[in-house]
Amino acid sequence: MNQPDPSGNAAGPLPVPPALVILLLGLILTLPSFFLRDLWNPDEPRYAEVSREMVVLNDYLVPHLNGEIYAEKPPLFFWLSAFFQALGFGVRAGRIVTAFAVMGTLFLTWALARLWFPPPTPLLSVLILATAFQFLWLGRVGVLDVPLGFFILMAVYGFCRFRRDGGWWAVLFYGGMGLATLTKGPVGILIICLGAISVAMFTEAPRRGRTLHILWGAPLTAAIICAWLIPASIQGGPEYRNIILFQQNIGRMVSSWSHARPWYYYFTTLPVHFFPWCLFVPWALVWLWRKGKTYCGGGGRCMILWFCLGFLAFSIISGKRGRYLIPLLPALAICVAVFLDAVARSAAAGKLRVWGRRLLLFQN
Numbered sequence: 001m002n003q004p005d006p007s008g009n010a011a012g013p014l015p016v017p018p019a020l021v022i023l024l025l026g027l028i029l030t031l032p033s034f035f036l037r038d039l040w041n042p043d044e045p046r047y048a049e050v051s052r053e054m055v056v057l058n059d060y061l062v063p064h065l066n067g068e069i070y071a072e073k074p075p076l077f078f079w080l081s082a083f084f085q086a087l088g089f090g091v092r093a094g095r096i097v098t099a100f101a102v103m104g105t106l107f108l109t110w111a112l113a114r115l116w117f118p119p120p121t122p123l124l125s126v127l128i129l130a131t132a133f134q135f136l137w138l139g140r141v142g143v144l145d146v147p148l149g150f151f152i153l154m155a156v157y158g159f160c161r162f163r164r165d166g167g168w169w170a171v172l173f174y175g176g177m178g179l180a181t182l183t184k185g186p187v188g189i190l191i192i193c194l195g196a197i198s199v200a201m202f203t204e205a206p207r208r209g210r211t212l213h214i215l216w217g218a219p220l221t222a223a224i225i226c227a228w229l230i231p232a233s234i235q236g237g238p239e240y241r242n243i244i245l246f247q248q249n250i251g252r253m254v255s256s257w258s259h260a261r262p263w264y265y266y267f268t269t270l271p272v273h274f275f276p277w278c279l280f281v282p283w284a285l286v287w288l289w290r291k292g293k294t295y296c297g298g299g300g301r302c303m304i305l306w307f308c309l310g311f312l313a314f315s316i317i318s319g320k321r322g323r324y325l326i327p328l329l330p331a332l333a334i335c336v337a338v339f340l341d342a343v344a345r346s347a348a349a350g351k352l353r354v355w356g357r358r359l360l361l362f363q364n
Helices: 016-034 043-057 076-114 121-131 133-138 145-165 167-184 187-202 214-255 265-273 277-296 299-316 322-348 352-360
Strands: none
Touching: 016 076, 016 121, 043 076, 076 121, 076 145, 076 167, 076 322, 121 133, 121 322, 133 145, 133 265, 133 322, 145 167, 145 187, 145 322, 167 187, 167 214, 187 299, 187 322, 265 277, 265 299, 265 322, 277 299, 277 322, 299 322
């Protein structure tokens, strides 16, 4: 992968100013939700109650809702929320989980962009993601989507670092797949693998000794999942196994009974959910695909392909909600940030008019 810093410090210690910006941005984004409003129907109160009953029933293996087994979602989010509820944070404990996921997602977006692009693109990517409507909204709600996006981004970042640096970065990749699955099912593995494929296609092949250690990595992912799934399936019984393994996964993918939408649904909703930055998306994708290789190496095309493959996968799946695209927004934010940085540099060099005319005409 290309290094933005010729001194080779692109993956070095986090500078203090970006760290402070990310921390303050995360606090501004999440803190008001703890004081300004109650839980929002329908998902947030339900998830808060599932977490509360974990604490009350002292049963952390099989989630319950109103005393009945709750088989619609895996338990990781409820475990984390129950932990904060046990500490006395009450029904808003789920928002604390989301707040930490927001911080982590913003930091990983910065770190991922920093692997390929020079300043100010990494920090600009963070600002774009944090102010995109859907992320701004869900970052203040105690639901599963932002935590899922965090684990997916953690895994993709781990893959990028392992492919470049080797070592134990692969643990983030395989561990992230396991944690994402425990958050919202196999969709986490799907989006992570699409990200890994995209990175592998447009970056240099790993040097000797940096091949993914699938012989221990795949068992690590399986161990994380099965450590909960096997005992939960035994305790929950056949009906629980059928719902959590098949109905909530294959059923939602093929013929969803909930949130069924046509294939073009996300084409109509993405402009709203990525507002106001959606105004730059078409130009950013076209320009970055055509010009990005010479401007910034393969990183831009990696992000474009990951977003497009994920967008296609979510469009094929029967069940659709606008929030499902949250894991793909960091890639889109990075693409827009690279594009806007190129525009700014062209303007500073006095070449904006020629550059803009070529862009509008899709010329080389």
